Amino acid sequence: MNDPISTWERVKIVNNRVSELLIYNWRIENIPDNFSNLTELTLLSLYGNTNLNYPDNISSLTKLEELNLGKIYISRIPNFVFTIPNLTKLKVQTNEELTTYDTRINNFNLNLIWYQENKLPFSELEKIESKNISNTWILPQRNSVIGNDTIVYYQSSYHLIAPDTTNNNVYKWYKDGNLISDEINNNLIVNEDGQYNCVITNTRYTGFNVSSANINITNNTEFLNDSLILVKLFNENIYNKLEWPLPNNNNNVLLKNWKGITHSGFQGDKISTVQISNSNIYFIPKQFNSINRIDSLDVSSNHLNFDQLYGIKNITVNSYLSYSPQKNVGKESSIGFEDTALTIDVDKSVTDTSGRNQYQWYKDNIIITGANQRTYTTSEIGTYHCEITNPDFPDLTLYQNNIFIFDQNLFNQDSTIVRQISESNIGNTLGWNLNDPISTWNGVNLRGGRVNGLHLTNKNLSNLPTNINNLDKLDSLNVSNNNINTLPITWNSLTELTYLDFSENQVSTIPLELYSLSNITHLNISNNIIAVFDDSISNLILLDFFDVSNNLFTFDDLLLVNKDNITSFNYTPQGLAGQEQFIGTAGIIEISVDATVDPYVTTNSYQWFYERNIIIGETERTYTVNNQYGIYHVTISNLELPGLTLRTSDINVTPEATFVTDSLALITLLDGNPNHQLDWITTTPVGSWEGIKVDGLSTRVIFIDVWSKNLDTFPSSLATLDSLHEINFGSNNLTSLPQELDQLSALEYANFSNNHLTFVELNKVQIDTSYNFVYQNQKNIGEESTTVTLENGFNYLIVPDDSKTSDDNFQWYRNGDVINGATSDSLRVNNIGEYNYTIVNPHYPDALLSSFSITVDGEVTSINDGKESIIKVFPNPSNALIHVQTISSIYISDISIYSTNGSEMYSVVKTSMSLNNWELNISSLSKGVYIMKIVTNNDIINIKIQKN
Structure with a gap:
């Protein structure tokens, strides 16, 4: 492409313009739109580019004289050719699809035309030669078939015409591939089915032939006749259910698409099956007998009587014929009987042109002997029907629909009950004119002179007659979408009721007798306010449809329904369960x-x-x-x-407010412990306080958990919390508990562990220590920072009486070591050091109480030396009780307490236990050192004591 264009193969350049372009057999597929710019082009050959696409708008090749479009497989001469004004040579040879001569070529002054190796018929070749172009090539041509294979239907004959006509043509007609002798014209009249075609040769143009496409000729007379009979059947039965798409043109009936009709779709074939059962057919056209030789015919379950069936009697059916059963004859009718005999007749639709019909009357499904005429006269109430037969159709019995001769009194009774529906529902929208017969009242169905159906939906009804139970022939009742809130109590006589719908009302209770209606198959009670089923709901064993949705049912009632036998059981949604x-x-x-x-x-x-x-x-x-x-x-x-x-x-x-006494008791816990760490906001409900639970129903405090809240005092007012179940005062600083704890009668669990409580205090908790009482890990008991000074080399350490029980066991220690044998509640000491004691109690097996350390120093505190052998003062120091004991020969007559300088005497509580044993309570004294003056029968002894 980089070389000069003058060097390109098959391209000729004159005056720097392309004048000849020979691009034959180059597999070129597209000619660009700007090809028309080659305005100096005089010769163009596109031969052999079989997939060539060319634009139709090439219009500027005004100097082009020779164009070769051979073998590019065109079926027509491209339009752009006819825009070239100076064309003298045109070659369109070897295009297999080219079958015609384009007469627009006549507008050129051609001196050469090539049209050979195409498929032109003889008449087209004559058109080319008639132009006398000096250099014409039209032979050879390829054998060709004109047209497409077709199917032609005819009734008597059909006229065939050869597809090409010219003076030198020779015609040969063929039927089913065989030459028809003596038929040498360009047309042929046929009256036999077969495949026809015509082969044409020409005495002038030899070496090839032109043939018509195959024409398949079929006589469809029988098919068309059958089709028109079926169309007539359709048209004469105006209310049929045949579902046949009838055509606008009877010659284009596609029976194979008709429901119940079997046909191949080829009009030369007959109909093979007519299945039109249950299609609401009342009439069969007389021409139906001409539909002959079919395989299957079924006209059962229609409304055909014997006269109509004679229309198919002569049809030859190869394998299956069915005309039985037929629908019941006539309509049900009712006649009220009072006194006069009544004559009943077979419905007029049952004609008897043949005179061969036979009749038999029945009363209440029991044959009436001798009742063999078309009419029957009777004076008896009952349900009558007639059965009609005909010996020409032995498989069919026609049944006259029931004629009810009813008791006029029962009819009047039913009418009165139904009338009450209108009269007792003021403002109803029933639309009944009570002066007209009940048969005209909308929504009221009658059968046999009795009311058998009431369909009164959306009629603004608020009640039903209490005696509706007397409508004992009622089989369907629909009073949906009204304002009924109470149903009648009595239902047991409605044994024929199968359909009941009282949905969309305000009914709250299902009457018990309704459950006894075991024939009900359809029951709709949806959109009411019913909440309860009786157990006898299981009696409704024939239910097929049951809608209980949008009521107030819960699972205990819904599970009573035997849903396995119900095809449609609608139970969702339901309204709110229970009361607010x-x-x-x-x-x-x-x-x-x-x-x-x-x-x-x-x-x-x-x-x-x-x-x-x-x-x-x-x-x-x-x-x-x-x-x-x-x-x-x-x-x-x-x-x-x-x-x-x-x-x-x-x-x-x-x-709701907590019980006032309980609230106040908890306030005393706050007030009595100024150093507490309780996070209680007293303006909020007590139940929201940390560690407090209140029974919401009784409003009583039932739980206290004040673990590790730096509490020193357990106020006695808490003993008023007699609904308290659990209490937790563990890890505080309690040294005592109120005696009133035994008032906590509801207490089930208590935790007083990790306080300073002795067994005396723990005994106040009246609860099982083995399970629900946590008391272990008590902190040190007794007085903290106690100091005792040896007097004359000794003194006594005593466990306070208020800290011990009769079951306690003691052990004394000095400087952390056990003092062997020191297991009583007191200890005589004559050595300085750090002393303490422990207490165990068999009632508290997991507890070991340990006292604070008691410091014993060596300062002499006695005023009267040498008296220690006859008198003992202990404990000393003390914070409350001090005991004074003498030997048996020394009797105490009085004891007084003075300041150390003897200037002031203090009043204390003194108790004489015996002549040799006194007890003083110095708890009222301030901390400090005092002089105790002991008056005996032998002497006056002054002893220094210390108040902690």
Whole structure:
């Protein structure tokens, strides 16, 4: 492409313009749109480019003289050719699809034309030669077939014409591939089925032939006749159910598309099957007998009587003929009987042109002997029908529909009951004119002179007659979409009732007798306010449709229904389950699904919600609320009734004040412990205080947990909390408990561990120590930082009486070491050091109490040396009680307490236990050193004592 264009093969350049372009057999596929710019082109050859696409708008090749379009497989001369004004040579040879000569070529002054190796018929070749172009090539041509194979239907004959006509043509006609002798004209009249074609040769143009396409000739007279008879059948039965798409043109009937008709679709074939049973056919055209030789004919379950069936009697059916049964004859009718005999007749639609019909009358399905005429006269009430037969059609019995001769009195009774529906419902929209016959009242169905159906939906009814039970022939009752809130009590006589619908009302209770109507198959009670089924719902064993949706049923009632036998059981959705609850609580309270909702169903699944948000993990029937006020609800499901989720009515939980005495008792705990670490906001509900639980129902405090809150005092007022179940005062600083603790009669658990409590205090807790009483790990007991000074080389350490019980066992220690044998409640000491004691008690096997350390120093505190052998003062120091004991020969007559300088005497409580044993309570004294003056029968002894 980089070389000069003058060097390119098959391109000729004159005056720097392309004048000749020979691009034959180069597999070129596209000629560009700007090809017309080659305005100096005089010769163009496109021969052999079999997939060539060319634009039709090449219009500027005004100097082009020779064009070769051979073998590019065109079927027509391209339009652009006819825009070239100076064309003298045109070559369109070897295009197999080129079958015509384009007469526009006549507008050129051609001196050469090539049209050979195409498929031109003889008449087209004559057109070319008639132009006398000096250099014409038209031979050879390829054998060609003109037209496409066709199918032609005819009734008597058909006229065939050869597809090419010229003076030198020779015609040969063929039928089914065989030459038809003596038929040498360009047309042929045929009256036999077969495949025809014509082969044409020409005495002038030899070496090839032209043939017509195959023409398949078929006589469709029988098919068309059958088709027109079926169309007539369709048209004469105006209300048929044939579902046949009738054509606008009877010559284009596609029977193979007709329901019940079997046909190949080829019009030379006859219909093979006519299956038109149950198609609401009343008439059969007389011409139907001409539909002959079919395989199967079924006209059963229509409305054909014997006269009509004679229309098919002569049809030859190869394998299957069915005309039985036929629909019942006539309509049901009712005649009221009072006194005069009545004559009844077979319906007029049953004609008897043949005179061969036979009749038999029945009463209440029992044959009436001798009743063999078309009419029958009777004076008896009952249900009559006639059966008609004909010996020419032995498989068919026609049944006259029932004629009811009814008791006029029962008819009047039914009419009166129905009339009450209108009269007792003021403002109804029934639209009845009570002066007209009941048969004209909209929604009232009669059968046999009795009311058998009431369809009174959306008629603004508020009640039904209490004696509706007397409509004992009623088989369907529909009073849906009204305002009925109470149904009649009595239903037991409605034994023929199969359809009952009282949906869209305000009914709350199903009468018990309704459950006895065991023939009901359709029951719709949806959109009422019914909440309960009786167990006898199981009596309705024939139910096929049951709609109980949009009521107030819960699973315990729905599970009573034997749903396995019901085709359609609609039970979802249901309204809110249970009543709305309003619960006031001072703290903790257990709330529950309404007790009336499924109390005995064990297969339900529950889910609690608070303020419409799911409470994760709360899936029991009950839920414990702890000071979380608001609106709760529960959803309930059951795998046995999938698709239904019940929702309870709201459970409203609101705050309520705690029992006043309990509140005040807790306030004393605050007030009595100024160093407490309790985070109680006393302006909020008690149940919200840290560590406090209040029973929401009784408003009593039931739980206290004040673990490690730096409490020093347990006020006696807490003993008034007689609903208290659990108490936890562990890890505080308690040294004593009130005696009134035994008033906590409801106490089930107590924790006083890790305080300063002795067994004397622990005994005040009246609870089982082995399980629900936690008392271990007590801190040191007794007085902290106690110092005792040896007097005359010794002194006594004594466990205070208020810190010991009769079951206690003691052990004394000095400087952390056990003092062997020191296991009493007192210890005589004559060495300085750090002393303490421990106490165990068999009632508290896991507890070991240990006292604070007692410091014994060596300072002499005695004023009267040498008296220690006859008198003992202990404990000294002391914070409360001091004991004074003498030997048996020394009697105490008085004891006084003075300041150390003897200037002031102090009043203390003195108790003479015996002549040798006194007890003083110095708890009222301030801390310090005092002089104790002991008056005996032998002497006056002064002893220094210390008050801690």
